[in-house]
Amino acid sequence: MHAFDRALVVVLGAACCWRPLLLVPFALQVRVVADQFGHPFGTLAAQNIDELLVLAVLAVAVCHLLIVVTGRNDSAPVLLLLIAALATHFWIPGRGKLDLDWLRTTELSNLPLSGYTAGWVGQGDGGWSRVVARVTDALSLPFRLATLVVELGAVVVACYLRAARVWLVLAAGFHVAVFAATGFWFLGWIVLEVGLLVVLFRTRLEGWVAHNVTPARGLLVAAAVVVAGPTLFHPPGLAWLDAPVS
Numbered sequence: 001m002h003a004f005d006r007a008l009v010v011v012l013g014a015a016c017c018w019r020p021l022l023l024v025p026f027a028l029q030v031r032v033v034a035d036q037f038g039h040p041f042g043t044l045a046a047q048n049i050d051e052l053l054v055l056a057v058l059a060v061a062v063c064h065l066l067i068v069v070t071g072r073n074d075s076a077p078v079l080l081l082l083i084a085a086l087a088t089h090f091w092i093p094g095r096g097k098l099d100l101d102w103l104r105t106t107e108l109s110n111l112p113l114s115g116y117t118a119g120w121v122g123q124g125d126g127g128w129s130r131v132v133a134r135v136t137d138a139l140s141l142p143f144r145l146a147t148l149v150v151e152l153g154a155v156v157v158a159c160y161l162r163a164a165r166v167w168l169v170l171a172a173g174f175h176v177a178v179f180a181a182t183g184f185w186f187l188g189w190i191v192l193e194v195g196l197l198v199v200l201f202r203t204r205l206e207g208w209v210a211h212n213v214t215p216a217r218g219l220l221v222a223a224a225v226v227v228a229g230p231t232l233f234h235p236p237g238l239a240w241l242d243a244p245v246s
Contacts, residue, residue: 005033023061030054049236053188055085076211079199083164084221086192087154088229089236090171094151096239103144106241109137112181114246121183132181150174158225159218161200161209168197 012026034051063078097103115121116129136143150170157167172193175186199205212218224232 002036005029005036009033020061020064023057027054027058049186050188051234052085052089052192055233056082056192059085074211076208077217079161079196079209080158080212080217080221082192082196083158083161084224084229085233086171086189086196087158087221087225088233089189090151090154091225092230092235093238094148094154096237097148097151100239100241102239102241103148106144107244108140108143108242109133110242110244110246112136113244114242115182115184117246136181147174155222155225158221161213161218165197165200168193168200172197 009026009029012022012029015022016026031051031054059078059081063075063081067073067075100106110133112121112129112132113126116126121129150167153167154171157164172190175190175193179185200209229235
């Protein structure tokens with residue numbers, strides 16, 4: 001069955017080039033395979049981190065399907081859907097950190113050391129992790145504040161697209177910093193962030209993007225992030241307290 005499940009992902013992925021509607025069963029089958037890695041413990045570190053790009057592809061497919069069915073040639077809402085999915089993946093970890101009183105209680109300098117002992121950045125003798133730990137210790141409060149600003153600020157960006165350009169740059173930079181500290185690479189997220197940046201900075205797309213600059217659409221996206229985000233987009237929690245034991 002494992003071989004069949006994985007072969008079905010490949011077959012459906014190739015078939016999507018023939019019929020884009022097959023993106024829907026493709027996305028569902030990817031979720032089936034991803035969930036298998038959660039057994040027998042029910043969860044693991046990267047269980048649903050890589051699903052964001054699948055959701056992005058599915059959002060484009062759904063937008064295409066709605067245009068075909070309704071006959072309305074307005075694809076602008078897909079941009080809001082993509083931003084809502086990405087923003088949810090930041091908002092949920094930020095909200096979890098508030099529940100943990102993360103800002104006041106975590107020892108952030110333990111993060112790169114844990115990244116080394118966990119094997120994510122396990123090459124060498126740990127010298128790089130010790131250097132990053134010293135820098136993090138010296139700048140712990142600014143780093144913690146910046147983390148919460150990027151994560152919790154995702155809701156504001158979902159409401160105001162003009163702020164998205166700045167936030168997307170900060171979000172991509174945040175992931176680069178996480179990679180430097182832990183060796184864990186959020187490549188799929190960065191791909192979506194850079195892709196959205198390209199769209200938002202293209203001059204010829206300004207009119208298309210402007211279709212979404214309305215209070216009603218902004219509030220709808222914010223509600224999707226805060227209320228329905230966990231169910232719609234299945235974001236990972238990514239909130240914990242860093243300790244000297246890993």
